[in-house]
Each structure stands twice: as structure tokens, then as C-alpha cells.
Amino acid sequence: MNELSVSRPNNLDAYWMPYSDNRYFKANPRMIARAEGMSYFTPDGREILDGTAGLWCCNAGHGRREIKEAIQQQAAILDYAPTFQLGHPIAFEAAARVAEITPDGMDKVFFTNSGSESADTALKIALAYHKARGDSSRVRLIGRERGYHGVGFGGMSVGGIGGNRKQFGALLPYVDHLPHTHGLAENLFSKGLPEHGAQLADALENLVALHGAETIAAVMVEPVAGSTGVLVPPKGYLERLRAICDKYGILLIFDEVITGFGRLGTNFGAERLGVTPDIMTMAKGLTNAAVPMGAVAVKNSVYAAIVEGAPGGIELFHGYTYSGHPLAAAAAIATMEVHRAEDLPGRALAIEPYWQEAAHSLRAAPNVVDIRDCGLTAGIELAPRAGKPGQRAMEVFRRCFDDGVLIRVTGDIIALSPPLIVEKPHVDRLIGTLEAAIRAEAA
Numbered sequence: 001m002n003e004l005s006v007s008r009p010n011n012l013d014a015y016w017m018p019y020s021d022n023r024y025f026k027a028n029p030r031m032i033a034r035a036e037g038m039s040y041f042t043p044d045g046r047e048i049l050d051g052t053a054g055l056w057c058c059n060a061g062h063g064r065r066e067i068k069e070a071i072q073q074q075a076a077i078l079d080y081a082p083t084f085q086l087g088h089p090i091a092f093e094a095a096a097r098v099a100e101i102t103p104d105g106m107d108k109v110f111f112t113n114s115g116s117e118s119a120d121t122a123l124k125i126a127l128a129y130h131k132a133r134g135d136s137s138r139v140r141l142i143g144r145e146r147g148y149h150g151v152g153f154g155g156m157s158v159g160g161i162g163g164n165r166k167q168f169g170a171l172l173p174y175v176d177h178l179p180h181t182h183g184l185a186e187n188l189f190s191k192g193l194p195e196h197g198a199q200l201a202d203a204l205e206n207l208v209a210l211h212g213a214e215t216i217a218a219v220m221v222e223p224v225a226g227s228t229g230v231l232v233p234p235k236g237y238l239e240r241l242r243a244i245c246d247k248y249g250i251l252l253i254f255d256e257v258i259t260g261f262g263r264l265g266t267n268f269g270a271e272r273l274g275v276t277p278d279i280m281t282m283a284k285g286l287t288n289a290a291v292p293m294g295a296v297a298v299k300n301s302v303y304a305a306i307v308e309g310a311p312g313g314i315e316l317f318h319g320y321t322y323s324g325h326p327l328a329a330a331a332a333i334a335t336m337e338v339h340r341a342e343d344l345p346g347r348a349l350a351i352e353p354y355w356q357e358a359a360h361s362l363r364a365a366p367n368v369v370d371i372r373d374c375g376l377t378a379g380i381e382l383a384p385r386a387g388k389p390g391q392r393a394m395e396v397f398r399r400c401f402d403d404g405v406l407i408r409v410t411g412d413i414i415a416l417s418p419p420l421i422v423e424k425p426h427v428d429r430l431i432g433t434l435e436a437a438i439r440a441e442a443a
């Protein structure tokens, strides 16, 4: 293994790290040099249990031989070929494999390179759909407070995170937001889907009354909002959104970048939560993050309106140089094969009750004000330190890392999402180390 040459860089200056406190990191670097199974390893060989599947993406665990070999083999056959007006077999094969696991009637798949690109692609497809049907006034996009749809201008604008928007000023026009689904006192410490709050979906009726249904193209939500701290939809909420969208001819987009590929114990969140969208984004677990890739699956009727209804020539003026990249397509096929062969969604579902009990055992720890879970996710919310939001959770993060466990924090919420190959002893170690860190921080 050529580990040392890359794991001990001499110069940390040049790399502008994304979404990071660059100055803090470069003064206190925490490096990951290697990964295998449930574990990361630091350059000096210290093992770190991965409680976050990287960034919610290495669902099959790290260093999967099958995926690595598929990428290597494909690289030896075809490094790259365009997919604009040309084709290479493996992109078609990858799309067919994705279509096998998407909900019935969602058999058309567009490839991107990331979740952000998938979000913007989905929004553009929704606009193109209405235009193709002669409904050109439908240009309004509805997101949700605390929604995260990546960092492109579409996803950033439809997303509902102030911190991600304020720095840039210029946002898409014709965007509005539903209220988020979190915060009802009666839902605190709910296990799985909360009982209360389906009526929050009726806010869409208010937006229809405000703007007119004839101006609204699509509503985009995450089935379970991950990045802002595991916000689980109340029972009946997504059904109600679906019904209102149907009533007014509005497309429903699920951003499944986190909830896809087994995270909720099913291939997609749509299946787990029993609601089928019109358009679905994905990325992350699609290739187990071994090579960047995203995708957008659409209902056949959406594809038909845009593609089959077009007069001829290019039907959708959209695509990326690397759409359907051969190495990514090979990684995706191999990843989906691992998921099928090892029934990773089923495995996640089987361990979910143990996971849920373990996560909720943290209720007894100091400063814990809420715990949420669905599938193999958990959000543990801490009371912020007075006047210093985020600091408490960040200290817990640092303590966990130093004690050999990787967690993720967003504000004062700890978000957990282990690889789906997690076993009970891993769960015990993850939650035990986290509890000790929460207690130590409070001491």
C-alpha cells in the first residue's frame, strides 16, 4: 500500500477545504489515511469507528473489493467516452440497474456526478416538464425550511438553511418554502416517525392560495431530512404532501441523496415511507462513494412529456461531461450488486430496533433535549451552550474522534448514520463512546 506518501502531506496550505474551518483544521489536523469495513485509520495507524458512513455515503462499508475491482477492470477497458450523442454500454447497464430498484413506473434515469447536481437537474426537469406540456407559467419551486439540497444555485435556493444562503445573496427567484417538520413538543424523543404534525403539510395549500397553483412547478423535500439533524416526517405528512401535489398538478420531488440505497432499510425512502414521488434524486450510496456519481430517476410520464413529446433533436438541454462516466457506472453496478447479494437494506432493517434502543438510551445523558431516528440514522440534539451555538456538539465530536469514533455534528445536533454492515458490538461502542463524550463535556 502506497499509504505514507499521501498520508503525511508536508504542506497543508494550498488545499482550500470545503465546508471547513480551514484555520482551525490546519492548526489541529485530523487526518484519515485509510479505510476498511467499519473503520477509518489515521496516518499513524489509529483505528476510528465510522459512525457516519463517511458523509452518509459508504453504506456498504469501506474498501469493498468488489467495487474496487469493477473500477479497475472498467478503467482498463474504457477510461472515458462522452454520452452526448454517443453511448457506451456500461452507462446503459447502470441506468437499467438503478431502474430495477426505483419505485414502479420510475424507470428513466439521468446521471450526474453529485447530489448537488442531482438536485439542480431534478429542478430543471420539473421546469422542462411543465413547459413541454404548455404550462409555461409553472416556474415556482417550493422547498422546505431546514431542507438541504446541495450547493448549486437551485439546491441552495430551494434548500432552507440560512447559513448556506446568506453568504451569497443572489438566489433563484420564484422560490418559497414550507415550514420544517420539527419542533412540536409532543414529538420530542419519538421513536421512528412522530405521531403528530401531518397537518404541517397543509402549509402547501397556503402557498397555493398565495401564489396560485398555476405558477407552481414542484415541491422538493428530503423524505427524512439528514443534514440538518435527522428530521423525521410525522406520520401521514408525506401522504398529505402527495395528495395536495396531485390535486394541483404540482410535481413532487424526493431528494433521496441520503435516504437512498438502504439507509432507511429499503432501497429508497419512498418505499419505506409508502409515498412515491414524481422525481427522485440520488448520489452518495449509489457508488458507495468510491467514485463520485449521482442520478435522477423520473416517472415514465415525466420522461414521456419531455422526450417523447419533443419535436426532434435534443430534448433536454442539460448534461455533464461526466454524466454516466464509465468508472462511476462500473462502481454503481458493483455497489448495487453488493446491496442485492448481501441484502443490505434488509440488514439495516433487522438491526434497526437494536440501533433505535441504543440511540434512545442517550436520553439519560446530560444536555440531551431530543432524539430522533429512522432506519439507520439518529439525531441526538443537545442544548446549546449559552450564547455559543454549536460549540457543545463540536467538543463532543472532538472527544469522540480522539476516543476512536467518528460522529457528525450539525449545529448542536449529533447525526449518526453508520455503514449498513454495522453489527451490535459496533453500535455499543459507538453509542458508549458518544455517551462518555457527552458526559465528559458536561462535567
Ligand code: PLP
Pocket: 113, 114, 115, 116, 117, 119, 148, 149, 150, 151, 222, 226, 227, 255, 256, 257, 258, 283, 284
Ligand atoms: N441532497 C441531500 C439530501 C444531501 O444530503 C446532500 C449532501 O449531503 C446533497 C443533496 C448534496 O450532495 P453533494 O454533496 O454530493 O453535492
